[in-house]
Amino acid sequence: MTDASAPLTMNAPASLITDDGKPLKAALASSLAVRRRRALLLVAPLFLFIFVTFIVPIGQMLFQSVHNDSFRANAPALVEWFGQNPQGSELDETAYAALASDLRTMQQNRSAGVAGTRINYDVPGTRSLFTSAVRNAGQLEPPYKEALIAQDRKWADPNVWRAMRSASAAFTGDFFLNAVDLTRDENGKIVSVPEGQAVYKGLFWRTIVMSLEITALCLILGFPIAFLLSSVKMKHAMLLMILVLLPFWTSLLVRTTSWMVLLQQQGVVNDILVWLGLIRNDQRLEMMYNATGTIIAMTHILLPFTILPLYSVMKTIPPSYVRAARSLGATSWTAFRRVYLPQTLPGVGAGGLLVFILAMGYYITPALVGGADGQMISNMIAFHMQRSLNWSLAAALSAILLAIVLIFFWIYDRLVGIDKMKLG
């Protein structure tokens, strides 16, 4: 306590003040504020970049997975009719009149494709129903019910009407239902889709299993290499490190296609096996266009992501720990298991989690070498983005994928602790 403040201070140290009479805490805060503002200015560009390219798109994706108004915006009369008549009401002339009025609106706005596509998500083959109906909308005469059904029997299908009713709401959970192989029956009850049409649950499961397999393979293969890297002389370690990083510097596409050259039935690996006499020419192994190919190629591509964190952790473990364990009477296996391995866990956790997350969302390699049963959920998301144009379903699938990754992240945090992770 300074002499100046001593007579002023009654008892509590909280009321310390500086020589010019400001409270000490406020003085400290204001002296740090300038520095803090300057630091904030430095991170602002990155923050802005991440906000625009990461947070906003993810928010939009989550929004799109529950929101789709392409039918609602183009069919105002039907929306009104569905609002007045609850589920199960009879499809009378007023309903068909509203439909006819909306078909004319669509004709004017040229929006039949957009609205039809939305109904097509639920009832396949209905996009053309809308486009052809709109083409003939000018000739429609009352009674509309008979006229429309005469035009196409599908207008009497209760499934089409159920789909239109559900699409008349902008916000819907239906895409999430679809993403886990559920749907609604005519009465709006949630039911499983028929056996043959269920794809997504199995695909999610396969994605998780394959990612776990790839992660395990990467750890098993990467651990000894990382150990070697951390224990050889610096000169040799540098050379080995270049070999580890070499794949990083090569295009992903080049690496994947090299695997295609190696793994195909008439490829290098099979040729060598046949030449060695290990397999007969008509027994050539199928290592590509299936899960095996995806796992081999992805393990290779993701291997550096386990080696680097493991290496950085192992380098900090002095050899004296294992020596101490040995001198205390432990066999080399016990010393490894009880002393060395536990200390590498932060690296194992970081490398494993990194590879798992990357593998869960991997797209290009499964697409090229995966074939039918080597596809992962990301390939299905891409399909809905590019081919079926059901962006809302793609968004719902992505959201579920994100949730799965977060769940694994949470499990990891509970088991190992995220603060113990060491990436490099």
Next chain:
Amino acid sequence: MATAATDEGFVVFDHVQKSYDGENLVVKDLNLNIGKGEFLTMLGPSGSGKTTCLMMLAGFETATRGEIRLSGVDINHVPPHKRGIGMVFQNYALFPHMTVAENLSFPLEVRGMGKSERDAKVTRALDMVQMGKFANRRPAQMSGGQQQRIALARALVFDPELVLMDEPLGALDKQLREHMQFEIKGLHDRLGITVVYVTHDQGEALTMSDRVAVFNDGRIQQLAPPDELYERPKNSFVAQFIGENNKLPGKVETLDGDKCTVRLQTGELISATPVNLRHVGQETLVSIRPERVEFKPEMMPADAYQIEAEVIEVIYMGDIFRTRMKVAGTDDFVMKCRNTLGQTRLKAGQKLKIGWHPQDARALDPA
């Protein structure tokens, strides 16, 4: 060796050589007998081969040639975990993911000891180093000195007969280091264990050891008890490595048993005790300990050799005055004067006569 079985030590290095690269020998023909219950220190500058010797004894390095025996048994091919040797490492090597108690019970667990027996031994070992309250701490939560004690307890908990220590006090501050030296020495006396201790700190070596092996260039330069090492170094390396030394270069004029005379480069003829001298006319370095130099006539020993000196500087060091002087052509001749009541304060530029007993002047081979 016919008599090997009877007069062999507890630990024996028998013509041991070690090379890492196949070109240079790190340890050149080491022969060393360590008795049971002895506290032996391997002292030497870094790269002298002392740590390599310790690692060979522990089993982390194998001897390129020669034999290492423990209780008469060749242990060259016994893996480290079967040697039953306790070891304290330079940076303690306490397992960071285990508590203190788990660290201590580790050597007992791998020996398949039951839980109750383990707990009793761990408690006893912790009490031995006065760390009983720290059983549930992790190594990172303790100070260097505390970790040092735990490392010591861990090396002793399984009752080894031989304990190796690799510069165990290197990371501690001076005061703590000196305190721990006495504590380790006390444990050694109490438990009757054999200790092989590696250090580059000569003070540590002199304080603790029964015998000190001074290493240089892969060889033991001298193996002797501390007082002999300090007072009767066998060659110029030992003389210079242990303690401070004044060196006066000259040529041997007469050599007669344990007496000789040396003609200094400045012309003075002084008598000295020869060490390792071979013939008259040989170049030599006369070494004199700074604390054996006197300047007060009434303190001068009988038959002292006296010589002119000029004070260059006096450094106050608390317990002593370190006085640097110009003597016989060299100007880094040091004399240490105790800071006693009524000590004469010398000043720079002062001229005086200093002297020493011929026994304290040792004429060494100029290595």
